[in-house]
Amino acid sequence: MSTYDDASWHYGGDFPAELPGKNGATHTGMFLNWCIDKDLISDELKEDVPEEIEIVKRREITGAEFVMDAMDGKFSEHDLNTMGNSFAKDYYKDDTDFGNRFSSFADDYVNLFDTKAEENDYEYETFYHIEDTYENYDLMKQVIDYRFEEWKEYKRLN
Incomplete structure (x- = not known):
């Protein structure tokens, strides 16, 4: 089972103290919040943490809080259904054909929040200083929605 991401990969090393x-x-x-909103999560995840998923859907906790509290900081293939994994393998993972042709999640994330910061005359100190808010999620959600539509065309799923 392939792991897409693990918070511990990030908060070691150069992570701001x-x-x-x-x-x-x-x-x-x-x-992952977007995947929950689009029902691209696995049946197993739905069975393992149904209450927590509902709390995310009600926006009572953020996706990051869900990842840390319900998933021990780890995000893997186990957490998504077939469509979710297919999209994540092309968009969330780095250096894929789709990502190289269109954009990857990480590139979109950095570009979006760098642009937001510039428009508001500030700069994020690091990637990790981006605020974990639903305001920011709603901005990122629009980008992922757009990429998902591009990806479905790329995969000829429409």
């Missing part, structure tokens, strides 16, 4: 470890899962949480 002043930030909570949860910030290592902000980006993952946004993608």
Whole structure:
């Protein structure tokens, strides 16, 4: 079973000491929150943590909080259904044909929030300083929605 991401990969090494470890899962949480919203999660995940999924759907916790609390900081193939995994393998993973032709999740994430920061005359100190908020998720959701439509055309699923 392939792991897409693990917060511990991020909060070691160069991770800013002043930030909570949860910030290592902000980006993952946004993608997984989107997968929950689109019902691209696995039946097993739905069975394992149904209450937590509902809490995310009600926006009572963020995707990053869900990743850290319900998934021990890890995001893997086990968490998505067939369609979700197919999309994640092309978009969430780095250096894929789809990502190279269109964009990857990480590139979209950085570009979106760099643009937001520039428009508001500030700069994020690091990738990990992007705020884990539903305001930011709603911005990222629009980008992922767009990429998902591109991906379905790329895969000839429409």
